[in-house]
Amino acid sequence: MSEAATARAVRESAVREALGREDVAGATSQTLELYGYELFRFLRATLRDEARAEDAYQELCIQIFRALPRFEWRSSLRTWAFRLARHTLGRAHRSARHREAQLGTAEESALVARWTRTVTAEWRRTAARDRLRERTAALPEEDRSIVTLRIRDRMSWKEIARILGPEDAPDEAVATEAARLRKRYERIKAQLREELA
Numbered sequence: 001m002s003e004a005a006t007a008r009a010v011r012e013s014a015v016r017e018a019l020g021r022e023d024v025a026g027a028t029s030q031t032l033e034l035y036g037y038e039l040f041r042f043l044r045a046t047l048r049d050e051a052r053a054e055d056a057y058q059e060l061c062i063q064i065f066r067a068l069p070r071f072e073w074r075s076s077l078r079t080w081a082f083r084l085a086r087h088t089l090g091r092a093h094r095s096a097r098h099r100e101a102q103l104g105t106a107e108e109s110a111l112v113a114r115w116t117r118t119v120t121a122e123w124r125r126t127a128a129r130d131r132l133r134e135r136t137a138a139l140p141e142e143d144r145s146i147v148t149l150r151i152r153d154r155m156s157w158k159e160i161a162r163i164l165g166p167e168d169a170p171d172e173a174v175a176t177e178a179a180r181l182r183k184r185y186e187r188i189k190a191q192l193r194e195e196l197a
Contacts, residue, residue: 015030016073019071022069027068028064028068031064031081032064032119034077035078036057036119038082039085043056054116060084063087135195142164143184145164146184149164156178161174
């Protein structure tokens, strides 16, 4: 068993223990912490529409919350959750009004809102990072190097100037080059921000 599979098995056993204590909300939270992002990504990729994916994810949260106490552990929790997600896709065309009617209690509504906020916020951060990565890859080589060294490698401007500038430049020249690179970086950043807006 791989390290990831072992870690999943341990976390799934925590879900099982929560269900043993009849803590369905806790078990659902743990399930969604474990697989929520993957499930949302699956729904988003299949539906190709973020708003519809969010609606489908909310419905899926409800389905997991309601069905988890009856889960018999004949498959992994992950497989079971993805199966529910697939069934949810078949119902994705339902209106928001119908979904709201299904929520039932105020407790379910509050839990679903919390679970959805967590996953969709993570999705948006990841989607924004992916778009930034794509745009950065399209930059000219020097600009790409500046962005990579500054953001990913968290280097100071003097370090970047020493890497990108002449090899044996005196400290005075390095300081001048660092200021030039910093201004260039600010222009690149403004351009990327505008393109990603």
